[in-house]
Amino acid sequence: MAPSFHVRGGSAAERQSNGDHHMNSIDNIARKDYDNPISQIQPDPTDRLPLRMPLNRGFSSASYQSSAPRAPLTKTEIRERIKQKYSGKVPGHVHWTKWMHTKSKNHTVAVIGEFVGTTLFLFFAFAGTQLANYGKVQEVGKGFSLANLLYISAVFGFSLMVNAWIFFRISGGLFNPAVTLALALLRALHPLRAVLLLIAQVCGACFAAYLVSVMYPTPLNVQTTLGEGVTIAQGLFIEAVCTAELVFTIIMLAKEKHRATFMAPIGIGFALFIAELVAVYYTGGSLNPARSFGPAAVLHSFDVHHWIYWVGPFIGTLLAVLFYRLIKIMEYEMANPGQDGDFENDPTMNPDHELARVVEERQAEVLEIQAIQQAGGFQTLKDSMLVEQPSVLGDQGVIGMAVEGVRAGDEVHVHRVRRGEEDLEAQWPATRGVEAPAAVAALEKRL
Template identity: 50%
Template sequence: MKNHFVAATGEFVGTFFFLYFAFACQLMAFEQASDKAPNGSNSATTTVYIALGYGMSLLVAVWILFRISGGLFNPAVTLGMVAAGQLNWIRGLVLFPAQILGGIVAAALVRCMLPGDIAATRTVLAPGMSEAQGLFFEMFLTSFLVFTVLMLAAEKSKTTFLAPIGIGLALFVAELAGVYYTGGSLNPARSFGPCVAAASFNHAHYIYWIGPGLGGLLAAGYYRFCKFFNYEEANPDQDHAGADEIV
């Protein structure tokens, strides 16, 4: 119980730091944007800045706290880890509320401390995106992130200590694709926090729970497939030390 408690505090603190700085970056980008896209939406430059803010914030938060809790900070990642057999389901249940609470507190403090409307950081669908399109787009975006976590962090290798870099870059790439079309959630805590802080839930909010959840399960399914067929044998010696390192 002590270990579960300590891990939960790590997930709360990590989710808070990750989203606090990410929300602040996003609000600043909206306030300081000097141009708009032809259709009146945010320009590509603003989108890149937002994606960079989320990706780099996650990278640093994971690197700081992964020794305490694993550095998940995302209920969809937690679900994927449990489904992949890399996380005990009891630990997953303990981490889930800590992550949700971290997202709410981050959004609430950004709302209190900074000018701008926290509701602007909610994840919403772009014009022309149907709910079904948004749901499955979120699913594939999240599966990319969760599979990155599974292969770089859960699957141990000589480069595991560098996993936070790959995880942060995975979110950055997913955000580049997703910020405009769906808001680039990939994380129920990320979408839920601003809605609670703004006391306003946007239409089709449910897709930001179902889509990332399905993405976590999809990534876990392929991970189990690879493990079942001993993927190491398909492309052997990838972690070989090399002749110059052999004693």
């Protein structure tokens, strides 16, 4: 059903003409409002909206294609829209719509999620620690019984597990500047996002410590200090090693995607639990600069060794990142494939896997090198190719060699890549003095 226009007086033809005129006016308004900045819209004397005309509230011409009945705007609403249009004011929903399609909105959501998640994680962890230390005068990290040690380790591990599972789809559920640094170094986080999340984590830790200090009747007793007899070097490396364990767990379970990624919070929570078991008695088991900073800031009491709880975790982060880089360079996926039963992320089963393509190219290159080696050398082949195609040799003596053969009918097409002569001769000492026809024939035989 086409929309009806209530136009006073005139014949049917005049009413139809007036209706068409008003439809065109609305189309013009819609195009100007959405195709041009509002600040550039100029009053148009041909724009006359009848106050009794039932308009779509969105001022969109596309809405007139619908047969659903539309509620007419009131005179007050129409006057307000005309006032906004011609006074140069931008309606509030326009700002909101534009902002909702910016990166700033995504950063804001992530920061809010990280702040709330860090607050909840550390609130329950601090509250459990406060309860474990109830009635004790010694600080965290000094004089713990085995029961207290297990209780504090468990409350930290399970609190991280639950809250990381809740917030990982919002902000990643990091809750730790050391983890944030690791993901930034691995380029899994944009530097700006990493800085914003780090600020949110520190603020969340302070707020969590403040909540525990005002909600519980006993004085806040969740600080991290070195245990009795623990040297600075020992405390530093205990924090570094335990943090490395936690960060590497997060990298392998959450950053590296696999079929069990959705269960990563379980492994991460248990990793923190294990690390706390061996660190709480000696250092307080921080493994998280924000966890140590929050209580110290609320109590206005920074221990002389507070720097350990920043430097130690960051050293552990670097250790975890360097080890991860090493095994990635050495293609750890090929060392023990198929362990997850995950076809998509198994390079030996999925030909579209990035590593599978790299391995295939390298296999073709190995065949080429072996063909040159079996033919007897390298120097003659270089001279022959220089005569046939001088461009294959650059200023550094780089030579193009066959890396892949594709047989099309009776013809073998040899594709060339550029590689250094010295590199080949260093890896294959026998590749000197080979004749070009013999090398190509050997390669064709293998292909």
